[in-house]
Amino acid sequence: MTNISNPILRGFNPDPSILRVGEDFYIATSTFEWYPGVQIHHSRDLVNWRLVARPLERAGQLDMRGDPDGCGVWAPDLSHADGRFWLVFTDVKRYGATTVHGAKGMSLRDFPNHVVTCETIDGIWSDAAHINSSGFDPALFHDDDGRSWMLNMLWDHRPGRGRFAGIQAQQLDRATLKLVGEPTLIFKGTERGFTEGPHIYKRGGFYHLLVAEGGTGWDHAVVMARSPDLLGPYEVHPDGAVLTSAGRRDVPIARAGHGDLVELADGSTWLAYLCGRPLPGRERCIMGRETAIQPMLWGEDGWLRTVAGDARPDPSPPAPNLPPAPWNAPPWDGRFDDPHLPQDLQWLRSPAPERLFSLTERPGFLRLYGRETVGSLFEQALVARRQTAFRFTATTSLSFAPRSFQQAAGLIHYYNSTKFYYLCVSAEDGRRQLQLVSASPENPAGNSLDIMVDALPPGPIDLRADVDGDRLTFAWRADGEADWHRLPDVHDASILSDEVTLPGLPNFTGAFIGMACQDLSGGGTPADFASFVYREEEFDAPPD
Template identity: 75%
Template structure:
C-alpha cells in the first residue's frame, strides 16, 4: 500500500489553498514577510510536490518594507475561472497591540486585500488590484451561475468587541476586477471563536462553508456549516468540528486547522490543512506551521467527516488511486556559479533584491551588500531557506573583510526580528573576530553578543547543526579539516511560535541562511562561495 507522508509541504508552509485543474493539483501557501510572495506547489498524485511559482515578485504586486514580523502576505486563495488562475491575498500592514497594562482596548489593524490573475500558474501574474480592507483571509467562490463572490473574515477593532466578527461575502466582478453591491455577514462562527479562513463549496443543493476556528495554536480546528442559500442562514455541522488535534501538544501532527477541500477526478474529497510538529517532550514547533493532506468522506446525512469519523489528522493516509508522478530530483550543488538565486531561497520584505545581493559582481559567489541591522523591518541583506528538518546541518563559506565593528556577515538561523541565532564575522580592535549574536524573548536582554576570539586571514567556513532542541555552531578556515566547536549548546526551540513576547504575532517558521550588515551605511559586501543544507529523520551529521 502506498501512503502519503504528512506533512506534504514540510517547513514553513501554512494556510494551504488547494485547487485541481484537470489532472493537476496546486497548493498556495502564506509567506508573510518573506519575498517573493506566496508559494505555489504542483502535484499530479497528491504525494509528490514541487515548487512551481512565487507569483508576487515585483513592487506593483507587493512591497512589504516596514511591515512588522508575521505581517505581509496572509492566507492566499487560489482558484480557476474564465480559463485563468486567480489569486487573492491579504497584505497585512499593521498588527495592533490589543492590551496595554492588562486593559483591553481598540485593536487597529490594516488588512488590504488584493487580487492578481494569470493564464498560466508559472507565468507573469498581473499587477495587484485592491478590493477591500475589512478583514483578512479572502477567498473567491465561483458559482455555477457564472458569478463570483469574495469572502473574508470581518475584523472588529472596537474595544470590548470580539475582533473576529464573522464571515462576510460580496459579489466580485471578474471583468472589472472590483466588488459590487453590499457585503453580507453570513456566518458569525461557533463558540470556538477566532472564525477565519473561509471557503465555500457547492454540492448538490447545498452551499458548504468551511472555516478555521479556535486560533492557530493548540486548539485550532476545521469547522463547517451549510445552507441552501448562498447568503445563509448557515447551519453548523452536527459534530462541531470536522478536524482538530485539540488537547494534544505532543502528537506527530498538532495545531491542525485552516483547511481547504479539493475533489479528485473520481469525486473523492481530500482536505488539506496546516499542522505543527512539536519537538518531542517540548511543545514547540521549530519548523513552523506546515501543510498536510488526507482523504475525507461525505456521509449519508450530507456532512463531511474524516474516514473514521473521529475528526483526527492522519500522519500517513493511503495515497489516492492516481498514477505515481515523482518529480525529477534536480538537486542544487550548493555553488553560486549560476545566474539566478536557487529557488529554495527568499529574502525579507523588499521588491528590490538588487540592493541586497548579486550573483554577477563576483562571478561564482553570492555577494550580499551590508544593509540595515539584523532584525530590520525595511532593508535587510538576509538570504535564507526554510528549515525543513528537526535534525539538520547547514554550512557556508564566506570571504569577508570588515573594516569596523558596525560591519558583520555570517550564518544565521532566523525566525523573526526578536528570535534568531547569528554566527558572524566582525572586527574588534583591528582584528577579525567571530561573534555569536542571540535574540530571544527568554533572555534578560533582548539581544546578546559574545566574541569567540580572533580569526585567521582568508575565507572562513561556518556550520550550524541542529538535533531536536539542541543547536551547535562551529567554524574552520578554508584550509583546515578540523572544526572548531563553539562552547555553547543552544536551545533551538526558541525559534518557534510558542516562544514570544506578549502581544506579538508569531505565524512563520525558522529559516537558515546568510546575512550581511553594515550599520555605517557603506554597504560593505560579503561574498559567499557556497551554501549546503542537509536534513533528515536521523541525525544528518554527528555533533562533534
C-alpha cells in the same frame, strides 16, 4: 499500497489553498514577510510535490518594507475561472492592540486584500488590484451561475466587539475586479471563536462553508456549516469540528486547522490543512506550521467527516488511486554558479533584491551588500531557506573584510527580529572577530553579543550550524583546514518557534537558516559567500 507521509509540504508552509485543474493539483501557502510572496506547489498524485511558482515578485504586486514581523502575506486563496488562475491574498500592514483617545481595548489593524491573475500557474502574474481592507483571509468562490464572490473574515476593532466578527461575502465583478453591492455577514462562527479562513463549495443543493476556528495554536480546528443560500443562514455541522487535534500536544500532527477541500476526478474529496510537529517534551513547533492532506467522506446525511469518523489528522493516509508522478529534478548542490538565486532561498520584505544581493557581481559567489541590522523591518541583506527537518547541518564559506564593529556577516538561524542566532565575522581594533549575536524572548537582556574567537586568521572562513531537535551548536574553520573548531555552547533551537514569543507579537512563520550581512555605517560593505550547503537527516519522526 503507497501511503502519504504527512506533512506533504514540510517546513514553514501554512494556510493551504488547494486547487485541481484537470490532472494537476496546486497548493498555495502563506509566506508572511518573506519575499517573493506566496508559494505554489504542484503535484499530479498528491504524494510528490514541487515548488512551481512564487507569483508576487515585484513592487506592483507586493512591497512589504515596514511590515511588522509575522505580517505581510496571509492566507492566499487560489482558484481558476474564465481560463485564468486567480490569487487573492492579504498584505498585513499593521498588527497589534492600541489605545485611541482613551478607548481601551481598541485594536486597529490594516488588512488590505488584493487579487492577481495569470493564464498559467508559472507565468508572469498581473499587478495587484486592491479589493477591500475589511479583514484578512480572502477567498474567491466562482458559482455555477457565472457570479463570483469575495469572502473574508470581518475584523471589528471596536472595544468589546470580539474582533473576529465572522465571515462576510460580497459579489466581485471579474471584468473590473471591483466589488458589487454591499457585503453581507453570512456566518458569525461558533463558540470556538477566531472564525477565519473561509472557503465555500457547492454540493447536494447546499453551499458548504468551511472555516478555521479556535486560533492557530493547539486548539485550532476545521469547522463546517451549510445553507441552501450562499448568503445564509448557515447550519453548523452536528459533530462540531470536522478536523482538529485540540486537547492533544503529544501527537506527531498537532495544531491541525485552516483547511481547504479538493475533489478528485473519481469524486473523492481530500482536505489540505495546516499542522505543526512539536518537539517531544517541549511543545514547540520549530518548523512552524506545515501542510498536510488526507481523504474525507461525505456521509449519508450530507455532512463531511474524516474517514475514521474521529475528526483527527492522519499522519499516514493511503494515497489516492493516481499514477505515481515523482519529480526528478536534482536538489541544489549549494553552489552559486547560476546568475539567478536558487529556488531554495528567499529574502525579507523588499521588492528591490538588487540592493540586497548579486550573483553576477562576482561570478560563482552570492554577494550580500551590508544593509540594516538583522532586526530591521525595512532593508535586510538576509537570504535563507526553510528548516524542513528536525536534524540538519548547514555550512557556508565566507569571504569578508570588515573594517569596524558596524560591519558583520555570517551564518544565521532565524525566526524573526526577536528570535535568532547569528554567528558572524566582525571587526574590533583592526582584527577580525568571530561573534555570536542572539535574540530571544527568554533572554532578560533581549539581545546579546558574545566573542567566540577574538582574532581570526586571514582569508575565507567556513561557518557551520548543527541542529538536533532543540540543540543548536556552531563550528568554524579557516580556509584549507580539514577539521572544524567546534564552539562549546549548546543553544536552545526551540526558541525559533511560534510558541516562544513576546506578548502581543504575531508569531506565524517558522525557522530559517541562511546568510546575512550588515553595515551600519551605510557603506554597503559586501560579503561574498562561495557556497551554502544544507544537509538533513531522516525526519519522519522527531528525535527522542
